Amino acid sequence: MWSISNAARLAAAGGALALLAACAQPKIEPRPVCDMEAYKQSFANAPEGEVLVPPVPGSVSPMPLNTVNVTDQAIIQKVIVQASNAGRTPTGTVEVWARLVNCTDFPLHVEGRTNFLTASQAPAEQPTAWTRVMLPARSIGTYSAKSIATDQVATYLVEIREGQ
Amino acid sequence: MRVRRFGVVAPAVAGLTALAALALLAGPAAAQSTDVSDPSLYRDGQPQVLTAPPQGPAEGALDEGAVGAAFSAAYEAEGAPRIAVFWNRAFSDRLSQWTALTRAVASEQGRITGTLFDTENNALIQGNETAQVEVLTPESARAGFETERADMAFESAYVTPIQANGARIIDRATVMRLTQSEMRNDEGLTYRPDAQLVETDALINYADLIAEILMVRDPEADLGAAFRVQVKDVRTGELVITFLSRGEAPARTGARREWVATGSGFQPRADKAPTPEDVARRLAFETMQRLAGRWGV
Amino acid sequence: MIETRSARRLTGRLAAAGLLLVAAGACQTTAQVENASGTPTAYQDVNSPGLVQGVGIEAQDIVSMTDVMMRDMMSNPQLANRQPSPRVILDSQYFQNQSAQRLNLNTIVDRLRSGLLRAANGRMLFVSREAAEMVEKERQLKREGVTDVGTTGLTQAQAGADYRLTGRISSTEARRSDGVIDRYNLINFEMIDLENGLIVWSNFYEFRKGAQDDVVYQ
Numbered sequence: 001m002w003s004i005s006n007a008a009r010l011a012a013a014g015g016a017l018a019l020l021a022a023c024a025q026p027k028i029e030p031r032p033v034c035d036m037e038a039y040k041q042s043f044a045n046a047p048e049g050e051v052l053v054p055p056v057p058g059s060v061s062p063m064p065l066n067t068v069n070v071t072d073q074a075i076i077q078k079v080i081v082q083a084s085n086a087g088r089t090p091t092g093t094v095e096v097w098a099r100l101v102n103c104t105d106f107p108l109h110v111e112g113r114t115n116f117l118t119a120s121q122a123p124a125e126q127p128t129a130w131t132r133v134m135l136p137a138r139s140i141g142t143y144s145a146k147s148i149a150t151d152q153v154a155t156y157l158v159e160i161r162e163g164q
Numbered sequence: 165m166r167v168r169r170f171g172v173v174a175p176a177v178a179g180l181t182a183l184a185a186l187a188l189l190a191g192p193a194a195a196q197s198t199d200v201s202d203p204s205l206y207r208d209g210q211p212q213v214l215t216a217p218p219q220g221p222a223e224g225a226l227d228e229g230a231v232g233a234a235f236s237a238a239y240e241a242e243g244a245p246r247i248a249v250f251w252n253r254a255f256s257d258r259l260s261q262w263t264a265l266t267r268a269v270a271s272e273q274g275r276i277t278g279t280l281f282d283t284e285n286n287a288l289i290q291g292n293e294t295a296q297v298e299v300l301t302p303e304s305a306r307a308g309f310e311t312e313r314a315d316m317a318f319e320s321a322y323v324t325p326i327q328a329n330g331a332r333i334i335d336r337a338t339v340m341r342l343t344q345s346e347m348r349n350d351e352g353l354t355y356r357p358d359a360q361l362v363e364t365d366a367l368i369n370y371a372d373l374i375a376e377i378l379m380v381r382d383p384e385a386d387l388g389a390a391f392r393v394q395v396k397d398v399r400t401g402e403l404v405i406t407f408l409s410r411g412e413a414p415a416r417t418g419a420r421r422e423w424v425a426t427g428s429g430f431q432p433r434a435d436k437a438p439t440p441e442d443v444a445r446r447l448a449f450e451t452m453q454r455l456a457g458r459w460g461v
Numbered sequence: 462m463i464e465t466r467s468a469r470r471l472t473g474r475l476a477a478a479g480l481l482l483v484a485a486g487a488c489q490t491t492a493q494v495e496n497a498s499g500t501p502t503a504y505q506d507v508n509s510p511g512l513v514q515g516v517g518i519e520a521q522d523i524v525s526m527t528d529v530m531m532r533d534m535m536s537n538p539q540l541a542n543r544q545p546s547p548r549v550i551l552d553s554q555y556f557q558n559q560s561a562q563r564l565n566l567n568t569i570v571d572r573l574r575s576g577l578l579r580a581a582n583g584r585m586l587f588v589s590r591e592a593a594e595m596v597e598k599e600r601q602l603k604r605e606g607v608t609d610v611g612t613t614g615l616t617q618a619q620a621g622a623d624y625r626l627t628g629r630i631s632s633t634e635a636r637r638s639d640g641v642i643d644r645y646n647l648i649n650f651e652m653i654d655l656e657n658g659l660i661v662w663s664n665f666y667e668f669r670k671g672a673q674d675d676v677v678y679q
Contacts, residue, residue: 089536090536090538090542091535091536091537091538091541091542091584092542093532093535093536093541095536113508125580128528128532129508129521129524129525129527129528129529130508130509130521130525131525131528131529132525132668145532146532146533146535146536147532148531148532148535148580164509164510200604200615205610205614205615206614206615206616206617207613207614207615207616210616210617211620211621213617213618425593425594425596425597425619426593426594427591427593427594428554428590428591429554429590429591429593430590430593
C-alpha cells in the first residue's frame with residue numbers, strides 16, 4: 001500500500017542522492033591504474049606469433065610462445081604483465097625478463113618459472129625453479145630467469161602464479 | 165662443447181692406440197708389464213705438474229755431520245776426557261748416603277768437694293755421650309719416562325752419537341763397583357759402604373767429565389718434558405756447559421710439507437711426535453755442539 | 462488385454478528410458494576438464510611450500526636458490542666460457558652455516574654441484590676433493606702393479622683446481638614474547654680463484670619469513 005507521504009519521502013531521498021552525486025569529487029587513483037578490459041582485449045588483438053601447438057589439434061588452445069602467461073586464477077585480475085623480453089648472455093645462455101604490475105592496493109607475492117624450448121618446441125632443459133617476486137601495492141616488479149642451455153634455446157614460455 | 169669432449173677422449177684413445185701398438189711389437193707379455201715412467205701410459209693434453217722443490221734442512225736444524233766432526237776434533241784436542249753419563253741422576257751436594265734420623269745426647273755431671281793438695285777446691289767433673297740413629301738412604305734416580313724401556317732407549321740414544329764421534333763414555337755403575345772393591349782395609353774387609361763417597365771416588369779415579377741430564381716437567385714440550393744438560397769437570401768442579409732444551413727439532417719453516425689424501429681433501433701430514441730416542445739424539449748433538457764451542461775448536 | 466497392457470507398459474518404459482538417455486546425451490555433448498584437486502598423497506612438490514612451514518630454509522628455498530645460482534654461474538663468462546674449461550671444487554668444506562637454523566649444508570652444495578655438472582656439460586669440470594683418498598688408493602694400486610692401469614690412461618697427479626666454492630649462511634631474527642618470530646636469511650655464494658684469491662663470481666639468495674616458531678628443523 002503506497003501512500004502519498006511515502007512517495008514524497010522517496011522522492012526527497014532520491015533528490016538528495018542526486019545532489020550528493022553531483023557534488024562528489026572525481027576519484028583519483030594512484031598510478032598505475034590498470035584497465036583489465038583493455039588488457040584482455042590486447043591479447044585478442046595481438047599479432048599471431050609462434051605458438052605452442054598441441055599434438056592433438058584443438059585439445060589445448062595454442063599457447064603463444066615468447067610470452068608471459070599468468071596461470072593462476074587468483075591473480076589473473078590483479079597482475080598485469082607490462083613487458084617481457086629475452087636476450088643472450090655473454091656465454092650464450094638466454095636471459096628472459098618480465099615486468100609485472102601489481103594493480104591492487106595490497107602487496108602481492110607472485111612466483112614465476114620459465115620453460116626454455118628448442119626450435120622444435122621440445123624442452124631445451126628442465127623448467128626453472130619457481131622464483132618469488134614481491135610486488136608491493138601498486139608497484140612493478142621484475143621476474144627474470146636464465147637458461148642453462150645455449151644455442152638450443154629458441155623460445156620460452158614464462159608462467160606466473162600467486163606466491164605460495 | 166663437441167670440441168671439448170673430443171679433446172678429452174682423443175688423448176685417451178691415442179694412449180690406448182699407442183699401447184696396442186706396443187703390444188703388437190713387443191708381444192703380449194711385455195705389454196702387460198711395463199714401467200710407470202712409460203709415457204705411453206699417460207693421457208695427453210693434461211696440465212703440467214710442477215716438480216716439488218728439494219727438501220732442504222729445516223731452519224735451525226743441526227748438521228749432524230758437521231757438529232760431530234767439530235766435536236771429535238775438539239775432544240781430541242782436549243785430551244780425550246772420559247765422560248760419565250748421569251741420566252736423570254743428579255750429582256748432588258749430598259755428602260753421605262747415610263742419613264741421621266735422631267740424635268740423642270746423654271750428659272752426666274758430678275761434684276767433688278774436699279781438700280786437695282791443701283787447697284780447698286771444688287772440682288766439677290762432667291761427661292756426656294752422643295748416640296744417633298742413622299739409616300741408609302741411597303740416592304735414587306729421579307722419575308723418568310713412564311716405561312723403563314723409554315728410559316733405556318733415551319740413555320742409549322744419547323750416548324751412541326757421542327760415542328760414535330770418538331768420546332770415551334764411562335759407566336757409572338761399573339766404576340762404582342770397581343771403586344768399592346778397591347776400598348778394602350788390610351784385613352780385606354770393606355769399609356762401611358757409602359754410595360756417595362764411592363761415587364765420588366769412582367768418578368775421580370775413572371772419569372774426567374760428568375754429563376748430567378735431568379728431566380723436568382714441561383707441559384708445552386712434545387714429550388711433556390724438558391732436559392737440563394750439565395757437563396762438569398770432576399777434578400776441578402768446573403761447570404763446562406749447561407743448557408736447558410726440549411730436544412725438539414725445529415719446525416720445518418719454509419721446507420716442503422708432505423700432504424696426505426684424506427676424505428676431506430689433501431691435508432698436511434701431521435708432524436710425527438718425537439720419541440725419547442729422537443729427543444736424546446738431538447740432545448746429544450746439542451751437547452757436542454756446545455762442548456766443541458766451549459773447547460774452542 | 463494382458464498382452465496389450467504389457468505392451469503399453471513396455472512402450473511407456475522404453476519411452477522414459479529414451480528420454481533419460483536423450484537428456485544424459487544432451488549433458489555430455491562436450492567433455493569437461495574435471496577442475497578438482499587430485500588424490501591426497503604424502504609426496505609434496507619440492508618446488509612449493511610443504512605441509513610444515515617455518516621461518517627457516519626449506520626444500521623450495523634450496524631448490525630455488527641452487528637453481529638460480531646454477532643458472533647464474535652458467536651465464537658467467539669467466540666460469541662457463543673459458544677454453545680450456547675451468548676446474549672447480551664444489552663441496553661444503555668452505556661453506557659455513559652461521560645461521561640460527563640447523564641445516565645439512567650438503568643438501569645445498571650437492572644439489573648445486575649435481576645440477577651444475579649436468580648443466581655445464583663439459584663447460585666446467587668438477588674436481589672432487591672428497592674422493593682424494595679413494596683416488597690415491599687406486600692410483601697406488603695401479604702403480605704398484607696390484608691392478609692394471611685401466612683404460613683411460615694415467616695422469617701425473619690428481620687434478621688441480623682453478624676455482625672453489627665458498628659461502629656462508631647467516632641469519633638475523635626478531636622474536637616476540639608470544640613466540641612469533643621474524644627471520645631474515647642470507648645465503649651468500651662465492652667462487653674463489655685458487656691461485657690468487659680473487660672472487661670471480663658471487664651471488665646471494667635472501668628471504669625473510671615471519672611465523673609462529675613451532676617448527677623444528679633437523
